Amino acid sequence: MKDTTRRRTGRTLAALLATDGLVHLYWATGLTWPAPDERTLSLAVLGTEVSFGPPVVLPLAALTLTGAAAVLAHARGQGGRPARLVTAAVAAGLAVRGLAGLGWAAGLLDSPADGPFRTLTLALYTPACLGFGWAAARLARAR
Numbered sequence: 001m002k003d004t005t006r007r008r009t010g011r012t013l014a015a016l017l018a019t020d021g022l023v024h025l026y027w028a029t030g031l032t033w034p035a036p037d038e039r040t041l042s043l044a045v046l047g048t049e050v051s052f053g054p055p056v057v058l059p060l061a062a063l064t065l066t067g068a069a070a071v072l073a074h075a076r077g078q079g080g081r082p083a084r085l086v087t088a089a090v091a092a093g094l095a096v097r098g099l100a101g102l103g104w105a106a107g108l109l110d111s112p113a114d115g116p117f118r119t120l121t122l123a124l125y126t127p128a129c130l131g132f133g134w135a136a137a138r139l140a141r142a143r
Helices: 003-028 037-048 055-073 080-105 116-141
Strands: none
Touching: 003 037, 003 055, 003 116, 037 116, 055 080, 080 116
16 A cells, blocks of 8 residues: 555544544533434434443543544554554454444344434445445555
8 A cells, every 4th residue: 555545544544433433522421413312313323222321432432532543643654563453453343333234234134124223324334334444454454
């Protein structure tokens, strides 16, 4: 992978992860944008009712923000083996979520038949996870 491509890929992937982390921090405040309430948010994001309280979303925010920092470091040739391993873990996590989305779309995994989760999974979550997962895997392979 060319140096400029590696850096651009790393910046883009880090921006995605940082945005996700910041959204989780936002939800930790009790606000539920873009949904009107926590239940609606949970059904749209996860397809089931789950708490979006600080004990749940703060660890996820820390995880994605740490991933963003490690991916960015690896893309810049910094952080050594730990940054590369975290980048590979990001790739694996995104790939698993993307493949689960394909499983839901094919009816192999249980998911709500109707509603925002199915639409968002098919139109946004699955393609984004597969695309960014592929990019993270390529980045993780770069030395």
